[in-house]
Amino acid sequence: MKSFILASASPRRSDILTQLKVPFRVEKSNFVEDGEGLKPKERPQKFAEGKALEVSKRFPNEYVLGFDTLVIMDSKALGKPKDPSEALSMLKLLNGSRHKVISGVAIAHNGKILESSKEITDVIFRHNTEQALQEYVNSGEPMDKAGAYAIQGIGARLVKAVNGCFYNVVGLPVAKTLDLIDHLGESNV
Template identity: 40%
Template sequence: MNRLILASGSPRRKELLQNVFIPFEVSVSHIEEHISDLLPPSQIVEQLAHQKANAVYEQHRDCVVLGADTVVTLDENILGKPKNKEDVRQMLLMLSGRKHLVYTGVAIISREKTCLFHGKTEVTFYDLTDEEIHAYISSGEPYDKAGGYGIQGLGAVLVQEIHGDYFNVVGLPLARTVRELKKFGITLST
């Protein structure tokens, strides 16, 4: 069986792969991300995932490498990871009572081939009170997450509804990823 390397330090991506019994190792990519702001979000996440996966593949050419990148968009603007408390507050105020899109790009690279794809999920937030925003910021959860929230944690109480793949919002469109990995000889090991 081929060895799988996850080119991500994300604990959420790691947990998702563990939950479906896919054996893998982790090698974090430390690249400086370069991408054109002129591209649509779907292409941005695919290109970022490819850059991360390719950097790790260069060190592990005998393996299959999986890279991923997630962004949150509101009105065509990308909301990255917040830099500080005020950044989180502004993001949550913008998302309050509104629909936004979450894109996760995936790149799978082996010696034989490369596969790029993305997932897109629509998320709607409840109208958030100042107290709810303050409590969420105080939890410390939003700081390492695109858009300033994590749907799999306390951030779940901010979300009114989603349309699309829940796991895409967590950070990896899991079912599609598993199906694509099968094409690379990576299968579940239950």
């Protein structure tokens, strides 16, 4: 298997790649996420490509994996909350409802995108009390998470069901990523 650069400082993505035995090292991307002119559902794939390209230009002879995850509720994009008040507002919006988690994944090499795709997972939140939501915000866990929750952490308490790739909700769609990596081998890049 090829060795990769992960264009992300996310410990969750590092943990998943380690679990999958994908050889990698981390180089945080300096890509500026600007969604101007993009529909929310297009952003994750475009941002994953942007992150992978930015790092690939710095390390042109290496394969770079870029990822981006966004929570979408009724066509509204929910990124990482700026503060606890925004986190609580996001959680109230998601509470008792269905939303989509979209993750983009891209592989770049020599400053070009070789592979790119996205994964969509439906998540249904339980009907949580406002006190439960506030206690979750007070835990601090929501603050660096798209949609203000971590399904792999305490945030699992908020979720009723997941339809699709669980790991996509964590931030790295496993099957989609492995398929793109496998396709690299088939195309003998």
